[in-house]
Amino acid sequence: MSNNAIHHALRVDEEKCRGCCRCMSVCPTDAIRIRNGKPLIFQNRCIDCGKCYRACPESAIRVEQDDFNEIFKYTRRVALLPSILKGQFPETIPKQRIYSELLEMGFTDVFEVGMMWRVFHLATARFIKNNQVKKPFISSFCPAVLRLIQTRFPSLLDHVIPMKAPVDIAALFYRRQLLAQGVPDDEIGTFYVTPCAAKISAVKTPNPHERKILNGVINMDYIYNRVWKRIRGEEKSMPPEPLAETLCEKGVLWFLTAGESEYARGRSLAIDGIANVFEFLENMENEEISDIDFLELRSCDQSCAGGVLTSCNRFLTVERLRNRAERSKNAAPLKDPDRWDDIDDDTEYLVDHIMLGKIKPKPAMKLDEDMGRAMVKMERLRKILAFLPGVDCGLCGSPNCQALAEDVVNGDAVLRQCVFLQKKQVERGQMTLTDAGTILADVWGQNRLDGASIDLEE
Structure with missing residues (x-):
């Protein structure tokens, strides 16, 4: 793959496709055409939002993902989880049970990406402070939205905060912890359990200027079904000591709508759903939007809770995570997100290494x-x-x-x-x-x- 090429996670299974063209109708970037009765995806327009995947009545749109057995190439196999995974399960299933099943499946370590929320908040605040002329600032959290801006709204790229993805920073953090323990770098494998097809695309798209941090990405639907099948099929005793809640309220809610904007300074908006995001960016491009300091834009309805690779109803997921966040208030108190005097060396290192270079446009309408x-x-x-x-x-x-x-x-x-x-x-x-x-x-x-x-x- 060339340096300018983009890997796409979505593929058409022509054997299953009956040519109903619903995929073409729902695509927000007009990336699909019908040829010889089958959909053809224009790769330069596709942002891997997954609307076609969800709309297809024949399941003829599939998502390419890493083979789960790839994890066994490494001695230390780290599962990086968004809080969304816990929200897929009934609240009666404790976190330690889910972790236990992941370990039995083959992972040696489990780490929640939400632990990195403060790193991003501090880095965002510092970037905004040093770049006041670029308002409104746009979060780069959602890979589908970032791709949308690159292809359809390249004139707005200067407003995007050029940060690495949360899971990349989580992988970098955990890798540093294992290296400090003496684990050789080539024996560490980090794998993200994703609710999002666009994240698969982002991980698989090479960046010539960045060292590869993640070793793979795994479909959340696949992980959920394997874990849920094991939980339902076995009457297994719980670990003797329940795992303490280490994720604070903010870390739990980070992957939901308003997870970033709630703590942003100034006037901020949180917009979810790719159609809503598209409309808002059009208004912004036409200079119809003003007096906004920060924009949190997420492709999926209810943000990552509505990801196309999730299994549970997104509204139930949101309810479960909000309940978990409420329980986390006392178990893992929220630190002052704006204080710099109490950060540790790891946080300071990650803040210093979180920024990307200039994000380049990839205009589809050229x-x-x-x-x-x-x-x-x-x-x-x-x-x-x-x-x-x-x-x-x-x-x-x-x-x-x-x-x-x-x-x-x-x-x-x-x-x-x-x-x-x-x-x-x-x-x-x-x-x-x-x-x-x-x-x-x-x-x-x-x-x-x-x-x-x-x-x-x-």
């Missing part, structure tokens, strides 16, 4: 590298849109008329795929019904046309 040719294509695009009906029916195999026009200009489609233009050309004798049928077959597949009951001659 008509041409050459500005002159791009302007010519833009003019052609404008003319094509004037011919199209603007009904966004999707029968051409593109999600809307704008997307079809872009595809035509980029050589990915032909204007005659529009059924409205086909009808006009047939009426004028510029196209035969056979020609029209051939074009439709290229889009929807000959089998689909052969099964149609409508007689085109009528």
Whole structure:
């Protein structure tokens, strides 16, 4: 994979797909086309938000993940968990039981990523203090939102706080702890249990300027089902000493909506759901948004609790985590998030190593590298849109008329795929019904046309 390439976690299983095109209809970035009756994902537009995965009635969109057995390549096998995993289980299942099952599955260590919340808060506060001209600041917490800004709203990248992902910092922290104990670096494997397809993509996308910290990423749905099956299938005694609650209230809630913005200085907003985020970024790009200091943008409804790789109802997950946070108030008191005088050496080290370099845009709507040719294509695009009906029916195999026009200009489609233009050309004798049928077959597949009951001659 080249340095500029992006790994995508979402794949189409053509054997299962029946060509309903729901995936194309729900994609927020117009990344899906229909060709020969099957969806084709335009990789430069996909942000791995998982809307297509969730919408597919045939489970024909799958998520590529690491083989679980990869963990056994390492002597110390660390499971890095978001608090969302605990929220998948009924509250009657204690944390130590879940940890115990993870250890029996093969992990040697378990660590909750929420322990790193203060590192991020301190680093965010310092960055904002030193970069006051960039308001509103946008959190880089959600990988799908970051990818959305890179591809669709590159002009807003200067507003993004360029930080490493929380799980990367958790992996760096735990690796340092094991190295201090004398464990060789090549014997340490760190694996994130993710509720999010976009996180798989982010982990697998190489960054030429950063040392690889995570060794793998594992689907949370897979982990949950294995652990839950073991818990339900066995009457196993609990560990003699229950695990103390080490995660504070803030660490528990960090992965939910408002988990960051609640402690941000100034006026802050928390927005979840990719459609809501998209609309807000459009308003911001059009300079319709002002007087906001900090934006927390999360792709999924209810943030990570609504991740496409979770198993439990997101609202139940939120309720369970809020109850856990309430119990954590006394067990793991919240430190003053803005105090610098009481941080330890590890926290100071992580704050100093949390920032990334400049985040580069990856615009999907780039008509041409050459500005002159791009302007010519833009003019052609404008003319094509004037011919199209603007009904966004999707029968051409593109999600809307704008997307079809872009595809035509980029050589990915032909204007005659529009059924409205086909009808006009047939009426004028510029196209035969056979020609029209051939074009439709290229889009929807000959089998689909052969099964149609409508007689085109009528």
